[in-house]
Amino acid sequence: MTAEDFSRRLRDAGIPVSETEAKAAWPAAQRLLDLANQLPGRRDD
Amino acid sequence: MIDTTIREQAAAMAAGALTARDLAEATRDRIAARDELLRSVVHLAEVEALEGPMQGVPFGVKDILDVDGQPTRCGSHAHEGAGPEATAVARLRAAGMVPMAKLATYEYALTGPAWDQPNLPARNPWSPDHITGGSSSGSAAAVAGGLFRVALGTDTGGSVRAPAAYCGIVGLKPTHGAVPEDGCFPLSPSLDVIGPLAACVEDAAVTLELMAPETRAAAALEQDIAGLHIGYARDWFADDPACAPEVVRAMDDTAALLSQLGARIKLVALPDYAPLEAAGTVILQAEAWEVHRERLAHRWERYGVDARRNLVTGAVLEPGHVARARAVARGFRDSVDALLGHCAALLTPTTLSPAPRFSDFEDGPVWTAMRTLPFNMSGHPAISVPCAMTDRGLPLGAQLVAAHHGEAQLCRLAHALEQAGPHFGTPAFGTR
Numbered sequence: 001m002t003a004e005d006f007s008r009r010l011r012d013a014g015i016p017v018s019e020t021e022a023k024a025a026w027p028a029a030q031r032l033l034d035l036a037n038q039l040p041g042r043r044d045d
Numbered sequence: 046m047i048d049t050t051i052r053e054q055a056a057a058m059a060a061g062a063l064t065a066r067d068l069a070e071a072t073r074d075r076i077a078a079r080d081e082l083l084r085s086v087v088h089l090a091e092v093e094a095l096e097g098p099m100q101g102v103p104f105g106v107k108d109i110l111d112v113d114g115q116p117t118r119c120g121s122h123a124h125e126g127a128g129p130e131a132t133a134v135a136r137l138r139a140a141g142m143v144p145m146a147k148l149a150t151y152e153y154a155l156t157g158p159a160w161d162q163p164n165l166p167a168r169n170p171w172s173p174d175h176i177t178g179g180s181s182s183g184s185a186a187a188v189a190g191g192l193f194r195v196a197l198g199t200d201t202g203g204s205v206r207a208p209a210a211y212c213g214i215v216g217l218k219p220t221h222g223a224v225p226e227d228g229c230f231p232l233s234p235s236l237d238v239i240g241p242l243a244a245c246v247e248d249a250a251v252t253l254e255l256m257a258p259e260t261r262a263a264a265a266l267e268q269d270i271a272g273l274h275i276g277y278a279r280d281w282f283a284d285d286p287a288c289a290p291e292v293v294r295a296m297d298d299t300a301a302l303l304s305q306l307g308a309r310i311k312l313v314a315l316p317d318y319a320p321l322e323a324a325g326t327v328i329l330q331a332e333a334w335e336v337h338r339e340r341l342a343h344r345w346e347r348y349g350v351d352a353r354r355n356l357v358t359g360a361v362l363e364p365g366h367v368a369r370a371r372a373v374a375r376g377f378r379d380s381v382d383a384l385l386g387h388c389a390a391l392l393t394p395t396t397l398s399p400a401p402r403f404s405d406f407e408d409g410p411v412w413t414a415m416r417t418l419p420f421n422m423s424g425h426p427a428i429s430v431p432c433a434m435t436d437r438g439l440p441l442g443a444q445l446v447a448a449h450h451g452e453a454q455l456c457r458l459a460h461a462l463e464q465a466g467p468h469f470g471t472p473a474f475g476t477r
Contacts (some may be wrong), residue, residue, distance in 0.1 A: 001361055009360050014342035017357065025354040032330055033361045035323040041369035 001033060047071045051194050051248050055099045055141075065094040065101025065143070072103045072145060076192050085167045085186035088147035090115050097141025099255065105187045105196035107180075108147040109154050110134055110239070111228040119230050120150040120162045123340060123347035131228025133197060133239045133256045140255045145193075149183025152352040154199055154232045155333065156410050157182065158403060161349040166403070169212055170472035171439055175400040178208035178413075184242045185212040189472060195243045195252045201232045202329055203395070203417025205240040206429035210442025211400035213431045213469060215459070216242050217249040218417075220449050221424035223257045233332035236325070236421040246430065246463045250456040260452040270461045271307025275300070275445075276388035281315045287414035288397040292441060295433035296394050299443045299462065303392070306461055313391065316380050318416070324373035325418035331367045334359025351410055374422035381423050381446070390458050391446040395429040399439035416444060426452050428459045434469050 001009075006029055007022035017025070046054055046063050057063040073089070080086050087108050094101040106112055109119050110131040117127035134144055149167045151157030157179045158166035167186035169175040177185045181198025185208035188196050198205040200218040209216025217240045224239045231237055239256070243249035250263035277300045283293045304310045337356045345353060384391060397414035405411050420427045425446050432443035443462070447455035 006361060010357055013338055013360060015338070015357060015360075016342070016345050021354070025357050028354065029358040029361045032326065032358045036327045036362055036366035036370070038320075039323055039327065039366065039369040039373060040320060041372055 047075060048191060050245060051099060051102045051251055054102050054194070058101050068101050068103060069143065069145065072192065076146070079190050079192060082173065083168055083170060083186045083190045083192070084165050085148050085183035085190065085192065086146045087118065087149050087164050087183065088115055090145060092143045092145060094143050095138060095141050097139060100141030101143060102141065103143045103145040103193055104137060104252070105146045105148045105184060105193045106134060106144050107150050107184050107196065107198045109150050109199055109230045110197060112144045112147065115144070115147055117147070117230070118163055119154070120152040120164070121348060121352065122163060123344040124230070129228060131239070132225035134228065136256050137252065142255070146187070148187050148196055151180035151182055152349045153230065153337070154180040154201060154204060156351050156355045158406055159349045159351050169400050171213060172400070174402050174404070175439065176211070176403055176406070178211035178400060180204040181208050181242060185209055185214060188212070188214045188242050188244055191471060194248050195241050198240060198242050199229060199232070200238045200240050200421065201236045202325060202421055203415050205242055206395050206417050206427060206442070206444060207415050209242050209429045210395035210440065213440030213472070214242055214244060215246050215249045215431070215463070216240065216429040216442070217253055217456070218420070218427045219253055219257060219260060219452055220426045221421070223260055223426070223450065223452070224253070231336050233329040235332060236329055238421070246428070246456055246460040249428070250460070253452060260450065262452040262456050265453045265457040266460045268457050269307065270303070270458055272309065273389040273458065274309045274311060274387060275303055275458070276313035276384050276391045277310050278313055278315045278391055278393045280312070281318055282394055282397060282416055285318070285397060285414065289399070291433070291435050292394050292397055295441045296392070296443060299432045299466070300392060302465055303462060306465055311388065313384050313388065316377055320373055321377055321419040321422070324370035325422050327362060327366055327370040328374065328422065330359040331362045334362070355410070377419055378423035381425055382448070385448040389447070389454055393444045393446070395442035395444040399435050399437070399441060420446055425449060426455050428455050430459045430462055430466070431469065432462070432466060434467070440469065
């Protein structure tokens with residue numbers, strides 16, 4: 001997922017977030033995604 | 046009487062030595078004298094005491110729980126209105142306790158401190174330059190500052206225990222599900238628990254037992270702890286670079302004290318911490334996103350900046366991530382259950398440092414190292430008890446963890462530790 005994908009996902013969910021704020025939120029979202037991808041178990045998502 | 050235990054307050058009222066009106070006035074006077082500095086109270090109410098065993102004993106309520114006749118703001122400009130009174134509050138009220146004030150919370154019990162909430166952040170009574178921790182920030186400040194003996198908080202990843210540790214008071218997280226969660230705005234329902242922050246273990250135990258009688262939390266407070274086995278999870282924190290050396294010393298001293306009381310201390314190994322925190326964070330953020338997404342869509346601009354940016358991170362998660370996180374949680378629960386099969390409790394620090402300074406948060410949210418979130422995933426009851434004071438005069442907390450529904454055992458151990466342990470007096474800030 002990229003910052004642009006994240007921004008699009010938020011807008012698809014109806015969140016009225018500006019591009020600027022989506023970019024500001026992306027580093028924390030990326031850290032969360034990294035954490036999630038490091039969890040043990042089968043990667044079937 | 047305002048500084049005596051809630052049982053003593055109730056006994057004095059039953060004996061006619063004190064009236065509910067006296068206690069309410071004394072509490073109001075103290076709030077007037079101290080809360081301009083503490084910033085813990087967000088709504089002060091006129092409430093009549095009902096008849097009951099604890100008639101007239103005042104308490105505070107984190108402003109994320111609904112209380113009849115009082116607003117609920119959840120620390121947010123995005124929230125208004127209130128639903129029916131939380132069962133937890135109603136049970137205390139039925140015993141005669143008086144919900145006198147709503148207390149500050151991090152926005153929606155999530156992230157803080159922040160300066161774009163309806164109220165400024167509560168301050169740590171031990172030092173105005175330091176945070177209280179959260180999210181039950183006002184509950185911790187109000188109890189540590191002597192406004193109430195007891196205040197209700199909520200704990201999703203440590204939000205009762207961590208502010209209790211940072212503020213030098215007791216924080217009790219019951220077994221998940223022991224206290225009804227209705228009337229509490231959720232953050233992450235599979236992790237959320239309502240629990241008391243209190244001036245002493247007895248006050249916490251008595252309050253929990255009123256909210257959840259089946260816990261019998263206050264039933265064994267006076268029993269000694271000789272012969273009980275305590276699993277000391279030293280490897281779980283001592284080698285973490287984020288752990289302050291004074292925390293390691295404080296925990297070793299706490300283990301030694303428990304040993305002097307006759308408990309048998311055994312070093313135990315818990316699963317690696319990092320994957321546990323990752324799993325807990327994934328569960329929390331996924332559930333918080335589901336709870337808030339509709340509201341975010343309609344009230345985006347009314348949320349605080351840090352809160353809304355935090356909440357939307359959950360949008361990156363897929364069902365498979367959450368499934369794997371829940372598998373980690375189940376594995377951890379099994380590991381803890383196995384240890385508690387031959388230990389009365391586990392011992393860890395609550396946080397790996399004393400309270401940070403407000404100035405540490407000037408550039409945005411800061412991650413603070415704790416050992417609390419895994420026990421929200423596993424559902425075990427846990428309590429934070431003051432155990433040491435740093436050279437800079439900031440409190441540290443020891444965490445005890447017991448088997449599911451083992452609140453009586455947990456409070457028994459915590460009470461013994463509290464009675465035998467060092468006492469630090471009352472904070473100077475806000476209490477002069």
